[in-house]
Amino acid sequence: xxxxxxxxxxxxxxxxxxxxxxxxxxxxxxxxxxxxxxxxxxxxxxxxxxxxxxxxxxxxxxxxxxxxxxxxxxxxxxxxxxxxxxx
Numbered sequence: 001x002x003x004x005x006x007x008x009x010x011x012x013x014x015x016x017x018x019x020x021x022x023x024x025x026x027x028x029x030x031x032x033x034x035x036x037x038x039x040x041x042x043x044x045x046x047x048x049x050x051x052x053x054x055x056x057x058x059x060x061x062x063x064x065x066x067x068x069x070x071x072x073x074x075x076x077x078x079x080x081x082x083x084x085x086x087x
Contacts, residue, residue, distance in 0.1 A: 065071075
C-alpha cells in the first residue's frame with residue numbers, strides 16, 4: 001500500500017510536469033508562428049526597399065552620366081514616381 005502511494009505521488013508529479021511541458025510547447029509554437037509571420041512581412045518589405053534602391057541607383061547613374069556628358073538640359077521622360085524638379 002505504501003509503495004502504491006509513492007507510485008501515485010510520482011505519477012501525479014510526472015503528469016504535472018507533462019502538462020507544464022505541453023503549455024511551454026504551445027507557447028513556443030505560438031511564438032514560432034508569430035516570428036514566421038513577422039519574417040515574411042520583413043522579407044516583403046526588404047524586397048520592396050531593394051527594388052526602390054535599385055531604381056534610385058539607376059536614376060542616379062543616369063543623371064551622373066548626363067552630367068558628365070553635358071546632357072542634363074535635354075528633355076527626359078519622368079516616371080510617375082519621380083518628382084518633377086526644374087533644372
